[in-house]
Amino acid sequence: MGKLREHIRTWVQLLFAALTNGYAAGFANGTIYKGASKLVCVPGLNCYSCPGALGSCPIGSFQAVITSRTNKFTFYVIGFLLLFGALFGRLVCGWLCPFGLVQDLLHKIPFPKKLRRLPGDRVLKYLKYIILIGFVIVLPLTVLDIVGQGQPWFCKYICPSGTLFAGIPLIASNPPLRAALGWLFTWKMAILVVLLVLSVAVYRPFCRYLCPLGAIYGLFNPIALYRFRIDAEKCTQCGACRHACKLDISVWETPNSAECIRCGDCRRACPRGAIDTVNPCPVKRKKDA
Amino acid sequence: MSFLRRNRAAFITLAVAILFLAQGVLREETQIVFRKAVNICMECIGLG
Known part of the structure; x- marks a missing residue:
């Protein structure tokens, strides 16, 4: 029974990832889903440019709205985050996030010296709040191009979930995109590879130290209905x-x-x-x- | 009653969440999210 309970979470993660990324044709054709369900955010860090994605990433959507010409604040995405936060807190990270699933699976790989935490863990765990405030809120709002529009700094310079679930499959199946590869893709691949390798030795390094979505949901843990x-x-x-x-x-x-x-x-x-x-x-x- | 009292903060947050979602829909933020989500996001995939 204990073994079964251990596996239930993995199956829920797999099932949820498959359900929310079920547009199989996208992977084959190198395209993305364009249906109405993309109006709605999924709870986990699931890039909307993943070929299979049926919903939108809340962190990507947040930056999309605050960098738009019309809005500098998003009631819609914050409403979603408050909703999932108040119901579940970081249960979302443990059970419903596809990038969390990848890190969980990698950590199952045997390794001679598994680490309980990284050196400097006490300080490093606050890095995700700095990323949330800096790369998700302040930089997209304040660094503007000549037409007055900001950029999704977290998605562009950090997000390894976007690189893994969107960048790699799209570039593999879409030759015109391959022709546009440059230093930014190399940088994002480097972040992804470091995190994936680290996940074998340390449990969920991205969630612990870098994820702005986890930083938000974590604030709700003390008050969520599931606590x-x-x-x-x-x-x-x-x-x-x-x-x-x-x-x-x-x-x-x-x-x-x-x-x-x-x-x-x-x-x-x-x-x-x-x-x-x-x-x-x-x-x-x-x-x- | 004790269930409501025990979870007061969660229920207040849920009420605010619903109001925010409604306000977001009224402001047509859903259209901004949709437009971004149905086009390949070059920044997200590392092409700038």
Whole structure:
């Protein structure tokens, strides 16, 4: 049963990635989907230029609206982020993000010395907030071209999800795009390769240190409908939860840490069942009673 | 009642989310998102 529960998350991630990137013809033809569902944002970091993408990336959409001529603020995308944040917090990162899935799968590759965290983790984890404020908000709003239009700085200079899910498949299947390759693609490929290689040794380096979407959802972890609480009567502070946590969180101290992606490993590892959700599933509650 | 009280912050955020979504649709931000999403984003794929 424990093994099955471990695999459920992977299957949910695979299923959600397939459902939201189901336009198979795009991969074959080197094109992207142009249907009405692209009005709607998906919760995870899923580039809208991925040939299979049926929805829009919230971080890309955010920058698209604030760099438009008419709007410098986006009610629509912030509304989406508030909605998913209030319901799930960073559960989205753990269960619904395709780039998170890729990092999870890479971390399953055996490696002689898996690292619990990178050196400088305490400082590095704040980098994602700097990227959010700098590359997603301030630079797109303030660095303007001659016609007064900004650029999507995060998508252009950092986003490895766009390179992996959109850049590589489109360039592989669309010869005219190949002819336009330059230093920017090399730079983005370098970021992607470093993160993918690092993912084998460290659990989810992009989510921990760089992802602006994770930075936003993490702020909602303490108030989201799906959040954890510790039963102080059951908890012996044995540290089993921290040992099981691949993000190295002291769950008994900070059950709603902004770093937690709600994978559930800590709950399975707790020998006394002291970690529960604040709003348990009604069916389970009835069974327990 | 305790369910509502326990999750007050989440419900307030959800209410604000719905208002923001509605305002975004009224301001036709959906069209900006759509226009961007149905054309290949050169910046996203690393072509500038």
